[in-house]
Amino acid sequence: MKKTWKIIGRHLFLALLVFIWLIPIFWLVVTTFSTQKGINTNHFFPEHWTLSNYNWLFFHPDAAGNFPAWFKNSMIIGTASCIISTCFVIMTAYAFSFIDFKGRKQLMSFSLILGMFPGVLSMIAMYFILKMLGLTDSVVGLIILYSGASGLGYLILKGFFDTIPTSLHEAAKLEGASEATIFTKIVVPLSKPMIVYTVINSFLNPWMDFVLVRLMIKSKDPQDWTMALGLFNLLQRALVNQYFTYFCCGGLMIAVPISALFIIMQKFYVEGVTGGAVKG
């Protein structure tokens, strides 16, 4: 009997934790149904309920809010940059893991150091480089920005590659396979979970970043913005009291697919995160 109580207690405790974790999200959800468009700091639940905010979100873009366009832009940027990033990461990791070329160690140390600079500062220079290339305000520019330096994130995947037995590599070489063949036919198929991990991470980047994109997109037409930029803009002093529910609806609407993605991909993600670390 004591055991049963223990099990019940355990589940109650978990439920309590989940409750704490979900309170802000619950607030987000109920706020989306509020008729009061500003922030309500004094009540948890809205005084009057409505669905009109969603109608507004999906079908009535205006001078400050254009959710459908933001969704489209972020989707394009996310997809493109996650394809490029994934390629870059796999390529870099393979080169550093399987090929013993001259200067490999120096290059790796160098790349490690590069990752430590505070990115906030180099934004101005990035902006002018994009401007020099004529790519500010364009989707292409943002894709380059989000995926360009992705090669630096090779460490985890390299760790994973290091666990692939060298004998496999060697045997393939003996049979006359070129490095390129080994790369595409053997190693890439072996590292699926890692690839899923990289894909999720690089896909999320443009959905989450609002600092970089704010500087890079000069257009003041909401149609050209990304999701993060658009939503963040709604919190400006002059807007927040008109658009807070819109903000919440938007936040919730992108949370749903991303949360679903995480829940479905959980297994791969877990393998991905740890794949690099778990050796042997």
Added chain:
Amino acid sequence: MKKIANYFKDFGYAVAHGDIWVKLSLLIMGAGYFGRKQIARGILMTLLQVGVISSIFGVFMPYLSKLNTLGTVQREEVFDILTMKKTVNDYDNSLLILLFGIIGVLVIVAFIALYIGNIKAVYRIQKMKEDGEHINSFLDDIASFKNERFHITLLTLPSIGVILINVIPILFMICIAFTNYDENHQPPTYLFTWIGIKNFVNLFTTSQTITFGYAFVRVLAWTLIWAVVATATTFLGGILLAQFINHEDTHFKGMWRSLFVITIGIPQFVTLLLISKMFGDSGIVNTFCSNVGITEFFRNIGLLNPGDSFIPFLSKPGWVHVNIILVNIWIGIPYQMLVATGILMNIPSDQIESAKIDGANKFQIFWKITMPYVLFITGPSLIQSVIQNINNFNVIYLLTYNYKTTNMAMANSHANEADLLITWLFRLTNEYSNFKMASAIGIVTFIICSALSLLTFSRMIGGDKEGVYR
């Protein structure tokens, strides 16, 4: 040093002992290949040479020549009242001079390396020819990019990306720290110029008017405390939660995990801003606390002054620090739980079994077997997440963008108690256009991060295969 000396010695040797084709390559880089019937390679090399040299003189020279002063001609405009047209002189833009100057220098350095490498390669081919070895045809060269030179194929594009998005901006930022680029010297209208290490001197100075030194020490201390505590708490919390859910007595493991994972799905700026509103001085949590009597209770036990009518969750030093860390736990644990779940699944069960047989209790197993194992595996990535936390902009900025300090010395250098180095320098650039000090702070941050990573340097870049190669 010796390596560098050898590098140039080889070059000299190649020039001295090379035949006419090698010597001709000093002038036309493709010549050496033409001489050995490697026409395609010769053409490519020559085209590259022409391209680079013309770009250096055509594009970069005007900027490079002004790099020492960063420009001298300030913008002047004359407006003609009758035609309503404006004429502007040919002015210098310090920012572009610096940026293009850096790119130009990089191009020149790369070209010199290519040039020296080319001579050596041409000389090598001469030797091979003399020895009667097979000389690669153009097709052989191409094939080699799929095989022995595959790493070049793989790394070219990522490297270009990194140079463009990472290296050039970083060099630019480092240079800014040695200039007077601030609100009074903003291009394109005004010029900025080199001022040496004055910014670093200011950063470590404390007087009544210049309080950067004072603020810097405090911000740095909080940055380091934050990074360590934030990493440790989420890490430990993640493992405990994963362990708890993984326990054999827990039912619906997948459901519990998914419920936590939901919080990852919402962008941080949405949840963090919501939380900062909820915990505001007149936010919903404060309303709740004063209704339930928690505010009263805190007053009674002396946590609050008698006159305080609210709990300053995010508006007083101490309170704000604790709450930032608590919120960070809220944000970070679901991630860490996912990671830890993966690791815990891989714990060799035989160890735990034998420990159980030896009569170890759960806590002993956790501290003696689980933790060391997890630490062993995630050690390097822990250091990385400390570094990430040092640069964790989102959590701090979004929670405390309304924070007002009562510390005059901090305020005088635009910092506050809740600032990390990164948020401080962000505010300096974004609101006060003080790029020079921000860059100086950025460099110091970088030095701290690299010093930290040096601690685990070899482990991070080393892999299991090191032994195989050497």
Added chain:
Amino acid sequence: MKKKLVSALLVSTMAVSAFVGCGAAADDTAATETADATEEQAEASTEDAIANLIAATEGTVNIDLWCSETEEYQTVMKKLCDDFAAQYPDVDFNITLGAVSEADMKDRVLEDVEAAADVFIFPDDQLEALVKAGALNEVAAQYTYDMNETDTPATVEAAQYDGKQYGYPFTASNGYFLYYDKNQLSDEDVASWEALTAKAEELGKEVGCETANGWYLYGFFKGAGCSLTENEDQSNNCDWNNETGLAAAESLQSIASSKAYKSYGNDDLLANLNDGKVVAYVSGTWNVNAFSEAYGDGYAATKLPTFKVNGEDKQMASYSGYKFVGVNAYAENTGWSMLLAEYLTNATSQEAVYEATGEGPSNTEALAKASSPALDALAAQSEFAELQRVGGNYWSPAESLGKNILDGKVSQQVLDDAVAGITQPVE
């Protein structure tokens, strides 16, 4: 509409300053020649200049206009831009409207001046930073009206820096005053902070002012008789740490220690206003709709209350606030941008803006037609309102000082430190 080119005097000074202004060695003879030349043509009609411009214009004229992101602004500006384009049927305009928060206008423009809008609307406190960065085009001449004749002198002067005109006066209602609910508070209650807080305590309601903000805090110290001025090098002079300053700070501290006194930021203010807790608050026209909705028929506004310093009642001062239309110094079409800026700030446009947003015009003609409790309150406060001229080092220390006052930590030391920060030299 005035058809004459602005007076010869104005033109010649502008021509000279166009040279001198850029720090060039002004060629005296050249300047004199220009002045002579323009003097002769001074009587020429402005139509010549505009006709010249139309003749010289080829293809589409692209103009970007950035203004506040609120729906009201965007709508009225769209209409005004269309009207402007209709005035010149021979020219093909492409005027693009951009939504930028006014408070961030300076930051957005200065990120990259060359890529910023050709014409933008900004509050007066950003004028200095914009001029310092060279982002504003000098108003060298006016073509469709003369602001010196049509607009209140204070607003014209406010848009000047170093004696040069940089902005077109647009609205004159960006200052602050006191909103209150006349159903709950009497005229005597809102006359002084002491009475106001006492009454609010009695009612169990809230009143206040965002004290931890240099913009509002200035009103108390200035009202008490302290001064804060700016030097030419953008550093500040400040005497708030003298006896009067200390007395003012202590007085404010005792007012703020009242349970009823709140220092809300805008979000919190609106939330508590909607809950019916706030019965009087210092704010501006940007919140006019929120207050009139919340108070209903009790909606009222008045000048700022007095407060006691050394036993004497002192009128709280304030910053008068304006909004200007500015032309980017890097505008693609300077001429057309200037004409658009003029159009947006003429009497009829200002009237349209007043009707759309409730903001008070700077144009005297339009102002005469505008009347509302908020604008009347601003007018009543105007004799105690000062033009904001303060160096950038003021804000952080002042914010911190305000926070110290709210926390009840006023001391000579705190004031000394604040003044040291405010007056720190600018390199």
